[in-house]
Amino acid sequence: MARVSVRSEDYDRRFREAAFAWLAERGDSPVVAREELAEFVFEGERIPLVDPSRGIRRPAVLRGALSIMTTYSPNEASAPYEDLFGTDGFLRYKYRGTDAMQGDNRAVREAMASRLPMIWLYGVATSTYLAIFPVYAISEERGQNQFVVSVDVPSDLSEASADSVIERKYRIVHTNQRVHQPVFRARVMRAYEQRCAMCSLRHVRLLDAAHIRRDAHPRGIAAVSNGMALCKIHHAAYDQNILGIHPDLVVHVRPDILEEVDGPMLLHGLQEMAGVQLQVPRRQVEKPSRDAVEERYAEFLCAAP
Structure with a gap:
């Protein structure tokens, strides 16, 4: 040849x-x-x-x-x-x-x-x-x-x-x-099958890869175990400590937000997330790091007015 x-x-x-x-x-x-x-x-x-x-x-x-x-x-x-x-x-x-x-x-x-x-x-x-x-x-x-x-x-x-x-x-x-x-x-996105871990939204252009430990954190590594797929509203609410994730992977909503009265977005988009079980990857190595979730949840508790 x-x-x-x-x-x-x-x-x-x-x-x-x-x-x-x-x-x-x-x-x-x-x-x-x-x-x-x-x-x-x-x-x-x-x-x-x-x-x-x-x-x-x-x-x-x-x-x-x-x-x-x-x-x-x-x-x-x-x-x-x-x-x-x-x-x-x-x-x-x-x-x-x-x-x-x-x-x-x-x-x-x-x-x-x-x-x-x-x-x-x-x-x-x-x-x-x-x-x-x-x-x-x-x-x-x-x-x-x-x-x-x-x-x-x-x-x-x-x-x-x-x-x-x-x-x-x-x-x-x-x-x-x-x-x-x-x-x-x-x-x-691949690990979470292109859906929001909180609400299951599958429109990938409306999804973000959210950090658990923030990007600026010394241990805020770009690993799947430090991330979650969240829709843009739930990502923003998580970053602002309006929503928190308990170490058992259940979503919590800040108490003052639960008491607010507003339109359907507040009701269905935020308040009804209280008690939702986070949907996470099947593979253990890709599941959220418990240490990272615990640390971030402590920040959420401190943010409550």
């Missing part, structure tokens, strides 16, 4: 643009299954966007890596790859193994040298990924066996250090918006 050779720079550009457009058709934060990624067709030729057994994908026809992958783990502490969010606002992607000259690592380095955009496939369920694109490898940290990755287009792709506190803050916020928030949302 003849060896497939790398094609032109123009082909490479057109291929990546077509792959990005195909993913973008699935929305702003596209979630896509491995089998779909394996069936991507460009100009009549099937060329998978994901490797069947490796985390780094470099099709033989392209000049450098096309996609990098973080495997799904329901417990972030046991994730197989230590992909990190640096204090400089850039992400880190671990080498395959520890040999910097291993073939997959060379493919990412080639993409970096040619300033080629890639896709980061971040696992949100088994064989299901959130596609984040374009991302750029902008430097290496060989002592830590990792690449530095930007989710934005830096003004100078060869410069991986933040030039100022303002730039660092921008990158941290931007990376959180582009990566951590969408990954958290996708994982929570």
Whole structure:
């Protein structure tokens, strides 16, 4: 069988643009299954966007890596790859193994040298990924066996250090918006079967991934066990301590709210939530953390007038 050779720079550009457009058709934060990624067709030729057994994908026809992958783990502490969010606002992607000259690592380095955009496939369920694109490898940290990755287009792709506190803050916020928030949302929505844990509303565009320990909390991690799928009104009411969740996962309503008289939204949307049993995922590792729920419920009790 003849060896497939790398094609032109123009082909490479057109291929990546077509792959990005195909993913973008699935929305702003596209979630896509491995089998779909394996069936991507460009100009009549099937060329998978994901490797069947490796985390780094470099099709033989392209000049450098096309996609990098973080495997799904329901417990972030046991994730197989230590992909990190640096204090400089850039992400880190671990080498395959520890040999910097291993073939997959060379493919990412080639993409970096040619300033080629890639896709980061971040696992949100088994064989299901959130596609984040374009991302750029902008430097290496060989002592830590990792690449530095930007989710934005830096003004100078060869410069991986933040030039100022303002730039660092921008990158941290931007990376959180582009990566951590969408990954958290996708994982929570899947675990809660795209329905509000309080009222069972299934209109996904009206649902939020709510934190139990708040996002700013030192232990407010973006793990499913620290999250719940809530409709927007119940999310807002939970954040304002109008609604609370007892450690036995029963919804409580602040006493002064129960005494109010208003329209049907107050009655049916809030007051009737009192005593409702929260609907949670079947898998133990995805159920709300009891410690987090207890801590947040104590905050709710303190908020009562």
